[in-house]
Amino acid sequence: MKLIKPVVTLLAACLFASACSPSVAYDPVEPTRTSPAPVAPEFTGIGQWLNSQPLTLQQLRGKVVLVEFWTYSCINCIRVLPHTKAWHEKYKDQGLVVVGVHTPEYGYEKQLPNLKAAVKRFGITYPVAQDNDYRTWNAYGNRYWPALYLIDQDGRIVYQHFGEGQYKATEARIQQLLSANRNTAR
Numbered sequence: 663m664k665l666i667k668p669v670v671t672l673l674a675a676c677l678f679a680s681a682c683s684p685s686v687a688y689d690p691v692e693p694t695r696t697s698p699a700p701v702a703p704e705f706t707g708i709g710q711w712l713n714s715q716p717l718t719l720q721q722l723r724g725k726v727v728l729v730e731f732w733t734y735s736c737i738n739c740i741r742v743l744p745h746t747k748a749w750h751e752k753y754k755d756q757g758l759v760v761v762g763v764h765t766p767e768y769g770y771e772k773q774l775p776n777l778k779a780a781v782k783r784f785g786i787t788y789p790v791a792q793d794n795d796y797r798t799w800n801a802y803g804n805r806y807w808p809a810l811y812l813i814d815q816d817g818r819i820v821y822q823h824f825g826e827g828q829y830k831a832t833e834a835r836i837q838q839l840l841s842a843n844r845n846t847a848r
Contacts, residue, residue, distance in 0.1 A: 699818035702729070702811065705763070707797025710774055712781050714789030717761060719817055726753075726839040727813040728760045731804050733767050734780035738826050739808040743784055745829045746810075749836060750788045756840045760788040765799045767807065814839055 704719050711717070719727065730746050732739040750760040766772045772794045781790055793799055802811060805824075812821035812835055821835045 699814070699820045702727070702813045702817055702819050703798070703801035705761070705791055705798050706801050707793065707795045708791040709794050710777075710792040712778060712790040712792070713787055717759075717789055717791075719813065722759055722813075723817050724815050725757050725759050726815060726836065728758060728836065729802075729811040729813065730760065730762045731765055731799060731802070731807060731809040731811075732762055733765060733771055733807050734777065734784070735768060735771055736807045740784075741826050742808045742810075743786070745832075747784075747786065747788075749833060753836060753840060754788075758836060758840060762786060762788060762790040763793050763798050764790055765793040765796055765804075765807070812836065812839065815842070 702719055705717060708716065728746070728749065730742070732742070734740075746760060746762070749758065754760075764771075764777055766777075770776055774792065777790070777792055791798065802809075808825065810821075810823045810832060811819050812832070814820045820839070821832070823832055
């Protein structure tokens with residue numbers, strides 16, 4: 663009987679971890695002239711914006727946008743944050759806009775003071791949208807924490823990654839899109 667409780671706890675932790683971060687990354691088929699990438703949905707139902715005035719993807723056309731779905735209690739999200747923060751710092755002056763969409767998993771994560779404290783604790787300086795009602799999450803058809811959606815200058819989702827990892831591939835795609843932006847600006 664004493665062994666049952668630790669085993670159940672371990673199984674519950676494994677289920678939580680797999681729900682938070684899938685073991686298989688999904689990358690959509692590359693867009694072509696005849697089959698373009700899907701247009702990114704607008705930010706919808708955002709209760710609060712931190713580190714920014716309210717943003718729209720329409721306002722951000724012409725920029726490369728990285729939308730990161732996260733929640734501050736998810737260990738997988740916490741492990742991705744240093745990479746997201748580094749990309750923001752490294753590429754913000756080259757046209758990358760990072761937007762963290764905080765979609766809470768638990769009730770206490772919905773509390774604005776808790777979210778503000780987490781943003782401060784993690785040193786997040788890019789815009790954070792509070793998506794308590796899952797409206798932006800649902801608009802994207804998202805199902806995972808963390809999830810990254812890379813949006814090109816035309817407002818189309820051209821890359822996505824769920825869970826941890828693929829940092830070099832994600833950064834390479836950011837660089838590729840920023841390079842394309844520089845080439846079209848000439």
